[in-house]
Amino acid sequence: MRANRLLAVTVLSVLGVTGLTACNSGGSGDRKGDAAPAASAPAVPASPAAAESAAGGGLEKLTAAEIMEKSRAAGAKLTSAKLVATVTQEGSTVNATVAADSSGNCVGTVGLGGKGTADIRRTADKVWIKPDAEFFAAVIPNGDTPAVKKIVGKWLASSKADDIASFAEFCDLALGYQKRIGLNDDGTPDHGGTKGGTKKVDGIDAVLVTDEDDDGNVVEAAxxxxxxPYLLSAETEGKGSMKYSDFDVPVQVTAPPADQVIDLKAFGAGAKV
Structure with missing residues (x-):
């Protein structure tokens, strides 16, 4: 069945080119190393000043590298976070709101810039995706077939090893970026970046670190x-933004009712869409 592949490819082809996904958690997803970490700020070894700085305070006195190191250390201890993301490329927009934890649980929605939405639920070994009719129309041109009609409004179920699991990669960004900010894809420090000013993100005081992505677009991390010192937001000029909140808030996932679920392996054996 091609529908599940289209769901994944449509979102990831837009998301992947932004550079915002480069700092995913170091899982098995093979797309995660394709893009450079656009919002990565430098992460060189910390000076004694970093160790002396009080936890969560005094960031304005540190270098950009030291700020990134402290943020990464805090992120490594996170058990959950909420992500609100918007990505734009060549006139196409993908937006997502997801809450995910370190056990693999995730709930949220992904939208195609006003052209439909898909609900997401994920556990450690299962993914459920529920696209609405408008979403299907956007990702499957001329998809008015009996097979598609059967799955519109249903939860599409699959294992995390299957193609549809890639569609939930926004879930991996919720914690993955917190844990790897300031690192290249291979885990080495990125030595670029400049400490900027300050601003408030949803009422929280934040220190800014700026850098440039591979295309020369300004990236700002708060x-x-x-x-x-969690990462509160990351914005790439002209490409997209990510905002984080609800740190360490438990994420509860409820499996959809069985009569509303379609197992893609069983359904896709003879379906053509």
Missing amino acids: IAAEGE
């Missing part, structure tokens, strides 16, 4: 200057 790190919390109060409480734990």
Whole structure:
């Protein structure tokens, strides 16, 4: 069945070119190393000043490298986070709101810039995706077939090893970027970046670190200057943005009702869409 592949490819082809996904968690997804970490700020070894700085405070006195190191250390301890993301490329927009935890649980929605949405639920070994009719129309041209009609409005179920699991990669960004900010894809420090000014992100004071992506677009990362130094937001000029909140808030996933679920392996054996 091609529908599940189209769901994944449509979103990831837009998302992948932004550079915002380069700092995914180091899982098995083979797309994660394709793009450079656009919002990565430098992460060179910390000076003694970094160690002396109080937890969650005094970031404005540190270098960009030290700020990134502290943020990464805080992110490594996170158990969950909420991500709101918008990505634009060549006139196409993908937006997502997901909450995910370190056990693999995730709930949220992905939208195609006003052209439909898909609900997402994920556990450690299962993914459910529920696209609406408008979403299907956007990703499957001329998809008015009996097979498609059967799955519109249903939850499409699959294992995390299957193609449809790639559609939930926004879930991986919720924690993955927090844990790898300031690192290249191979885990080495990125030595670029400049400490900027300050701003508030949803009422929280933040210190700014700026850099450029491979296309020369300005990337701005906002790190919390109060409480734990989590990454609060990352914006790539002309490409997209990510905003984080609800740190360490439990994520509850409820499996959809059985009569509303279609197993893609069983359904896709003879379906053509």
